Amino acid sequence: MEQEKLRILNDQHESIGVADRSEIHAQGLWHETFHFWLLKKEHGTVYLYFQLRSPAKKDFPSLFDISAAGHLLADEQPSDGLREVEEELGLSIPFEDLTFAGVIQDEIHLPLFIDREFCHVYLYMNQEEQMEVHLQKEEVAGLYRAKLLDAQQLLTGTCERIRIEGFIVDANEERHEESIEVGVHNFVPHETAYYEHLFHAINQILSQ
Secondary structure, three states: OOOOEEEEEOOOOOEEEEEEHHHHHHHOOEEEEEEEEEEEEEOOEEEEEEEEEOOOOOOOOOOEEOOEEEEOEOOOOHHHHHHHHHHHHOOOOOHHHOEEEEEEEEEEEOOOOEEEEEEEEEEEEEOOOOOOOOOOOOOEEEEEEEEHHHHHHHHOOOOOEEEEEEEEEOOOOOEEEEEEEEEHHHEOOOOHHHHHHHHHHHHHHHOO
């Protein structure tokens, strides 16, 4: 399979070339991604949604992560990242309906690769009473939500466990609803600074 070509950047977010995705991760080069965070308000409570990564994923299998996300290819703009939302969650949303939360730097260091991202982060408040999602089983095993305040406390380190609710799709494509208790170890290890920026942006937007 032909390698994805991604734009390489310096730490000032200036484009300095193009390289294969595998080379970028092996060398820890800065590149760009699209992050989509889904929110919903019910009975005065705001919820933040997390996807459960498929157990078949090479990186971070069976961990909770951003509602939908993906790499931006060398010739793409942030608006092209919307394909990830459609592919992973089956949601068709116009780009103009998203709220820009900023470009956040995020680094994840693992024994075999270093992931350095400039993340173009967007928020979407779902207004539908019933949200119809269709998960891409190769990528996503389930969709869960946490109360925004609970998620903020857990992911910025001020509490150890929270309760989340959602569903998982099994190998027979049957959907199982559940409410479970999770800790920070159940989530992809994004930097605390990433989450602090994210929640600051969310709370600022909600207060407008």
